[in-house]
Amino acid sequence: MRLKVPFRVRFRRRALAFALAASIPAAHAADSPDYYGTLEPFAKEAVYFVVTDRFVNGDPSNDHRDQGGPDPATRTFDRPTAGSDAGDNVGYLGGDFKGIVDHLDYIRGMGFSALWITPIVDNPDEAFTGGKPAQKGGFLTDGGKTGYHGYWGVNFYKLDEHLPSKGLDFKGLADAVHGQDMKLVLDIVGNHGSPAYSMPKAQPQFGQVFDRDGKLVADHQNLPPAKLDPKHNPLHRFYNTTPGLAELSDFNENEPAVMDYLAGAYAQWIGQGADAFRIDTIGWLPHPFWHEFVARMRREKPGMFMFGEAFEYDAKKIAEHTWAQNANVSVLDFPLKQGLEKAFGHERAGFEVLADRLYLDGGPYANPYELATFYDNHDMARLDATDEGFIDAHNWLFTARGIPVVYYGSEIGFMRGKPEHDGNRNYFGAERIASAASHPIHRNLSRIAHVRAASPALQRGLQVNVELKGARAAFYRVYQHEGVSQIALVLLNKGDAPAAFDVKQYVQSGTWRAAIAGNDTKVRAGGSLKATVPAHGVEVFLLDAPVTHPQLRADLDRLMKVKRPE
Numbered sequence: 001m002r003l004k005v006p007f008r009v010r011f012r013r014r015a016l017a018f019a020l021a022a023s024i025p026a027a028h029a030a031d032s033p034d035y036y037g038t039l040e041p042f043a044k045e046a047v048y049f050v051v052t053d054r055f056v057n058g059d060p061s062n063d064h065r066d067q068g069g070p071d072p073a074t075r076t077f078d079r080p081t082a083g084s085d086a087g088d089n090v091g092y093l094g095g096d097f098k099g100i101v102d103h104l105d106y107i108r109g110m111g112f113s114a115l116w117i118t119p120i121v122d123n124p125d126e127a128f129t130g131g132k133p134a135q136k137g138g139f140l141t142d143g144g145k146t147g148y149h150g151y152w153g154v155n156f157y158k159l160d161e162h163l164p165s166k167g168l169d170f171k172g173l174a175d176a177v178h179g180q181d182m183k184l185v186l187d188i189v190g191n192h193g194s195p196a197y198s199m200p201k202a203q204p205q206f207g208q209v210f211d212r213d214g215k216l217v218a219d220h221q222n223l224p225p226a227k228l229d230p231k232h233n234p235l236h237r238f239y240n241t242t243p244g245l246a247e248l249s250d251f252n253e254n255e256p257a258v259m260d261y262l263a264g265a266y267a268q269w270i271g272q273g274a275d276a277f278r279i280d281t282i283g284w285l286p287h288p289f290w291h292e293f294v295a296r297m298r299r300e301k302p303g304m305f306m307f308g309e310a311f312e313y314d315a316k317k318i319a320e321h322t323w324a325q326n327a328n329v330s331v332l333d334f335p336l337k338q339g340l341e342k343a344f345g346h347e348r349a350g351f352e353v354l355a356d357r358l359y360l361d362g363g364p365y366a367n368p369y370e371l372a373t374f375y376d377n378h379d380m381a382r383l384d385a386t387d388e389g390f391i392d393a394h395n396w397l398f399t400a401r402g403i404p405v406v407y408y409g410s411e412i413g414f415m416r417g418k419p420e421h422d423g424n425r426n427y428f429g430a431e432r433i434a435s436a437a438s439h440p441i442h443r444n445l446s447r448i449a450h451v452r453a454a455s456p457a458l459q460r461g462l463q464v465n466v467e468l469k470g471a472r473a474a475f476y477r478v479y480q481h482e483g484v485s486q487i488a489l490v491l492l493n494k495g496d497a498p499a500a501f502d503v504k505q506y507v508q509s510g511t512w513r514a515a516i517a518g519n520d521t522k523v524r525a526g527g528s529l530k531a532t533v534p535a536h537g538v539e540v541f542l543l544d545a546p547v548t549h550p551q552l553r554a555d556l557d558r559l560m561k562v563k564r565p566e
Helices: 007-022 097-101 104-109 170-179 256-271 287-300 315-322 334-344 387-397 430-436 440-453 456-460 550-560
Strands: 047-050 114-117 155-159 183-189 192-195 208-210 216-219 248-250 276-280 305-308 403-407 462-469 472-481 484-493 499-503 510-514 520-523 529-533 537-543
Touching: 097 170, 155 208, 155 256, 170 183, 183 256, 192 208, 256 287, 287 305, 287 315, 315 334, 334 387, 387 403, 387 440, 387 484, 403 440, 440 456, 456 472, 456 484, 462 550, 472 499, 472 550, 484 499, 484 529, 529 537
Parallel strands: 047 114, 047 403, 114 183, 183 276, 276 305
Antiparallel strands: 192 248, 208 216, 462 472, 472 484, 484 537, 499 529, 510 520, 510 537
16 A cells, blocks of 8 residues: 655655755756855745734733733733724733744744744833724724734833743743744834823833833833923933824934944844844834944844835835845835735736736845745735635745745634734634644645745745736746756646646756646757646746756846846
């Protein structure tokens, strides 16, 4: 009897075989030019993003359910959002490091190799009583809300008490992540602290900043920005005197003590195991600030990968953060996200809406292959798509250029279409995780994620498009560097019926293996690759050989010479 080898195991075996083969340079490697989209090591990762408090409550003893006292206006645990019928909540719900550690095998098993978590720093111990009430449909409305999300830091050197367990601090979390051969991405904030003014009466910690020893170093004193007096009050010097986002305490980027404070705090977390940073609200601080901050972080961890959040759909604007003279980091690819929503949401626009958002042949980014690609996250409505739409979106994310980022729960279409304050950040929980593997979105996501994990071409190869139109997409990813050579031909079908492909362009002779179907196809010189891709399906043909096709080599040579802003 022949035993069926699980799909995941087959891909791990293939990845090992490829790694062994790649360790022996090709006989004519010296004659093979370099072809790659990027050599950035982090580009091989696939990222799973969790709002820690909303993932899994692994340790109820750190819930602090009595925090904030008996006053319903200030208690912090379980605060249902007004007007929401989707179970939304602006209080803490118990998710913690132990909940993550207990389910790292779930995340890794899907094919993810990096975990992005929300900020870990200490947040206020009460609900905010100022601002506009947080309610369904609200945006930047923080009244009645808590710091469950982590973005309201009051002590950037201190771990928030809702996250650790006995014997499991941040270093313990990082060690557990690394033990799964994964990277840990820490969400950081440099633009602001906690809500700082408009409270009926001042609340402890709000608008305050404490140092590593617990000493108060800044205090907004419940004053609006215009009434701050940094010239005469040392506690005001951390802050700008003009408003920023909502009622948040807006840090003064021109105050050296702010840079020293933040750089010191985040260096501490690097020392405890953070591998990469996601930089919140990068667009709200000027380029020189981030340039200096990033330089300091990379002195702590040379080559550290970082990507920023500039909530902006103009590629020219967000690209500035990627340039060497500015922050010199990657960014979340908001312009592509806008196209992905059109292509895979209910609009079902054709693949052509993605073509001019890729910037493969020149463009404003320092390197488009290092962008973090995504279709939704915690700051916007989740993708409003069918199961098939999610499957199609993942088939694209894990084969096209960029570093795929998937928001927790998307593997089962969790709270699809729901914005913040109406379900976007709902609690996920162990029960949903336990049953997720039977969901069609999960099964297909895991399949294509493992294909990417075994393919250097899909991770870091140049992309050359053949067809992006309607429900069909065909493109190459090519990686050729230091004796490793792989050509991937990706065929995507987001239509409701099978699609027949007959690709002649750039096809070179050799034995191509189908990563999904598992069979080999021999192609002679001048031939083509033919395949029928099922409805809402994908196939990836792989050729582990140097590029010999003259036209493909010519186009790749040209792409390698494209000048990008420095």
